[in-house]
Amino acid sequence: MGFLRKKKLRKEFDEKLIEQLFKQKEEWGRQKRLVEKSVEPSAEVLNELKMAEAKYFFYLREAKQRNLRISGWK
Template structure:
């Protein structure tokens, strides 16, 4: 009786995690295109690209640990 809420919260948080992963993926792709299209990207742009990529990879690992996937 008391454990149903825990499962519901986990499901909601897993959905939030997957939505955030999609958002980070789109942002990463956009930044990668910006770097590819620029002649001489600045250090800040390269730094932001690395940071976004690290966040995206961290979120993927977290989803893998939690056994979440799109269905």
């Protein structure tokens, strides 16, 4: 019985990870567009861009380590 519960939990957390990955990708893209449209972006905006990029790549690495296939999502 414990094995089935473990598979269910893994699937649930994998789905949450992929959801966060897509959200962070959108946030990173939004930050990039903001910097591109800015004449002189402030240090705070540049830091937010770096943070968004770092979070996105963190989620991407985690998905890769878990061998998740994203092609069927969204």
